[in-house]
Amino acid sequence: SVDLHPTEPWMLASLYNGSVCVWNHETQTLVKTFQVCDLPVRASKFVARKNWVITGADDMQICVFNYHTLERVHMFEAHSDYIRCIAVHPIKPYILSSSDDMLIKLWDWEKKWCCSQVFEGHTHYVMQIVINPKDNNQFASASLDRTIKVWQLGSSSPNFTLVGHEKGVNFIDYYSGADKPYLISGADDHLVKIWDYQNKTCVQTLEGHSQSVSFVSFHPGLPIIITGSEDGTVRIWHSGTYRLESTLDYGMERVWCVASMHGSNNVALGFDEGNIIIKIGHEEPAMSMDASGRIIWAKHSEIQQANLKAMGDAEIKDGERLPLAVKDMGICEIYPQTIQHNPNGRFVVVCGDGEYIIYSAMALRNKSFGSAQEFVWAHDSSQFAVRESNSVLRIFKNFKEKKSFKPDIDAEGIYGGFLLGVRSVNCLAFYGWDNTELIQQIEIQPKHIFWSDSGEFVCIATEESFFILKYLADKVTSAQESNEGVTKDGIEGAFEVQGEIQEIVKTGLWVCGCFIYTSSVNRLNYCAGGEIVTIAHLDRTMYLLGYIPKDNRLYLCDKELNIVSYSLLVSVLEYQTAVMWRDFSMADKVLPTIPKEQKTRVAYFLEKQGFKQQAMAVSSDPEHQFELALQLGELKIAHQLAVEAKSEQKWKQLAELAVNKCQFGLAQECLHHAQDYGGILLLVTASGNTAMVNKLAEEAEKDDKNNVAFLSYFLQGK
Ligand SMILES: *[C@@H]1O[C@H](CO)[C@@H](O)[C@H](O)[C@H]1NC(C)=O
Ligand SMILES: *[C@@H]1O[C@H](CO)[C@@H](O)[C@H](O)[C@H]1NC(C)=O
Ligand SMILES: *[C@@H]1O[C@H](CO)[C@@H](O)[C@H](O)[C@H]1NC(C)=O
Numbered sequence: 001s002v003d004l005h006p007t008e009p010w011m012l013a014s015l016y017n018g019s020v021c022v023w024n025h026e027t028q029t030l031v032k033t034f035q036v037c038d039l040p041v042r043a044s045k046f047v048a049r050k051n052w053v054i055t056g057a058d059d060m061q062i063c064v065f066n067y068h069t070l071e072r073v074h075m076f077e078a079h080s081d082y083i084r085c086i087a088v089h090p091i092k093p094y095i096l097s098s099s100d101d102m103l104i105k106l107w108d109w110e111k112k113w114c115c116s117q118v119f120e121g122h123t124h125y126v127m128q129i130v131i132n133p134k135d136n137n138q139f140a141s142a143s144l145d146r147t148i149k150v151w152q153l154g155s156s157s158p159n160f161t162l163v164g165h166e167k168g169v170n171f172i173d174y175y176s177g178a179d180k181p182y183l184i185s186g187a188d189d190h191l192v193k194i195w196d197y198q199n200k201t202c203v204q205t206l207e208g209h210s211q212s213v214s215f216v217s218f219h220p221g222l223p224i225i226i227t228g229s230e231d232g233t234v235r236i237w238h239s240g241t242y243r244l245e246s247t248l249d250y251g252m253e254r255v256w257c258v259a260s261m262h263g264s265n266n267v268a269l270g271f272d273e274g275n276i277i278i279k280i281g282h283e284e285p286a287m288s289m290d291a292s293g294r295i296i297w298a299k300h301s302e303i304q305q306a307n308l309k310a311m312g313d314a315e316i317k318d319g320e321r322l323p324l325a326v327k328d329m330g331i332c333e334i335y336p337q338t339i340q341h342n343p344n345g346r347f348v349v350v351c352g353d354g355e356y357i358i359y360s361a362m363a364l365r366n367k368s369f370g371s372a373q374e375f376v377w378a379h380d381s382s383q384f385a386v387r388e389s390n391s392v393l394r395i396f397k398n399f400k401e402k403k404s405f406k407p408d409i410d411a412e413g414i415y416g417g418f419l420l421g422v423r424s425v426n427c428l429a430f431y432g433w434d435n436t437e438l439i440q441q442i443e444i445q446p447k448h449i450f451w452s453d454s455g456e457f458v459c460i461a462t463e464e465s466f467f468i469l470k471y472l473a474d475k476v477t478s479a480q481e482s483n484e485g486v487t488k489d490g491i492e493g494a495f496e497v498q499g500e501i502q503e504i505v506k507t508g509l510w511v512c513g514c515f516i517y518t519s520s521v522n523r524l525n526y527c528a529g530g531e532i533v534t535i536a537h538l539d540r541t542m543y544l545l546g547y548i549p550k551d552n553r554l555y556l557c558d559k560e561l562n563i564v565s566y567s568l569l570v571s572v573l574e575y576q577t578a579v580m581w582r583d584f585s586m587a588d589k590v591l592p593t594i595p596k597e598q599k600t601r602v603a604y605f606l607e608k609q610g611f612k613q614q615a616m617a618v619s620s621d622p623e624h625q626f627e628l629a630l631q632l633g634e635l636k637i638a639h640q641l642a643v644e645a646k647s648e649q650k651w652k653q654l655a656e657l658a659v660n661k662c663q664f665g666l667a668q669e670c671l672h673h674a675q676d677y678g679g680i681l682l683l684v685t686a687s688g689n690t691a692m693v694n695k696l697a698e699e700a701e702k703d704d705k706n707n708v709a710f711l712s713y714f715l716q717g718k
């Protein structure tokens, strides 16, 4: 059996050879072991409120260990045959145990582990018991007598029996949501059944496993059912539609047990050949922000809203969680995996469970819906596309289907924006929204695609790096008109590669001509003209929501739906974009709006772009200005800065430049300021300036520079 600890990153595993292990699944290390007996230990559970591990084994004993001290706290013979299962009561000091002796027993640890009740009724081994999460006085049991029984604590005979499986039942679980009174069971007839325990009927049978089903589980937080079988596979089903979502096969022989936990994406699985922890579900929160700062997100199927404007003038610090008032907007009929505003912010689409629903963003009134594996908006707000399957895409305009089309490639994913992107295993194809003409097919495997608002630029992010491309719409239009340069791969020269950057983009967006993104190493960066600027180092994974130019702030959220912001001046971005376009009259117009403290940063940007002259004019840092003046050979400016700085180092650097430029007078002055007598000696002897040699001899002597003084006198024959 396996179990997960509610607060520590621990997985408990009890083994066939009698060992019980606690693994830390974050560090993947074995942290504790208990040798229980030399027979199979089929049941083990954490009781975190007592720091216990409780085990039940084929030696018919229940053992209680303190997992801190590793000491055995208690041990008693619980049954007259193998123990199959232990269930821990969520509040009361009770455990239930079930056994091949066909009995279920209730034990009270506050009454010296006395057996306070025996539940009799099954006519074969009792494989499993589970307490109803919605009513902890009720529990259910699964037995090889092919039945499921539901019991009440306090009553020794069952309330009712569910009959339907044709072979022994191995496992059962309750659905924890309030909306359905359901139980799920898995049996040796290879079937999984879902039962309504109020009207006592089987509502669904899931077929697929080819061997005995060893476990079934309604995930306590996500809308999924997890089943495992002796056929070696683990299957994930949707708990609303019962569609098989995926089949996992790890090649570790038969799979026996599962543990999942509310509020966690971790699921523990136990196989013949080892244990596995898998993470289930989306990491990225379903959240979207419109251009005015209204944010909508899904918390499970509840839709909530917050408005940045409602914060008023509260002072905001970079990286601090924003104090937002949250408003409930209603329950969504599907379990949202993604939420996206359309570009004008009037509508919001929710996509999940193979369906989409478009709502009005303000009142969450549904406007349209349909089936979709994926949904994307076009840049113009009136169109959208859905991917129904790998071969059917549909394009809608003003909520009416305009075109259904089958792309030439297998559509594994779609991307919205200025063009409709379609991804297959090995390439990406862009289509025009209006006529679904192929614009260009590119050999790349994109993860994300981000279009700038104007459609001039697009960032294609892959698993290893990202590319910035320029889209040449004029060229495309004229090629389409003249039909020249159109090949089977699309229109030649539709895109121009601006650069590739070796960073992995997680989320991104464009502001002015700059691409802003979060990277795989949790940096918040932007890329302007091929140069990467880091805005912040993030302490956890964050997802970009949007940028509000009026606030000069970028907004991000984390997995727990906290929203934070970082300052990023629109004037700086505008200036950098203008520079990239060599539009210096625009740049000069924007410059006065850039605050003084940002100017040096801008100057470094200019310098890297090769505009040293402009950089020197913009920089407000004398060190940087001096560096630039030297590089530009601006002796006068450098001299002025050296005078102001009174730095020996600067005088030396300037002297060197002056010598290079044959400005010996200036060089000599600089060397004097730098008190570089060796340098002066070289200069004056090389130029044969006897008077200066004499002066140097005197000065050096005064300054106790005896070597230089000696040489100077010696050269003059003194
Ligand atoms: C039981 O099996 C585990 C895993 O193979 C092993 O680490 C452990 O030492 C075994 N215990 C005994 C008592 O053989
Ligand atoms: C189960 O049986 C007990 C005792 O017979 C009764 O009090 C209880 O209401 C029953 N519960 C259900 C859900 O039928
Ligand atoms: C029992 O309830 C389920 C809904 O939970 C319904 O689909 C089914 O038809 C009901 N069966 C009977 C026999 O009333």
Ligand SMILES: *[C@@H]1O[C@H](CO)[C@@H](O)[C@H](O)[C@H]1NC(C)=O
Pocket: 333, 357, 366, 369
């Ligand atoms: C849309 O709204 C109508 C009326 O408010 C409701 O009956 C219907 O179930 C909703 N459909 C979806 C898919 O949300």
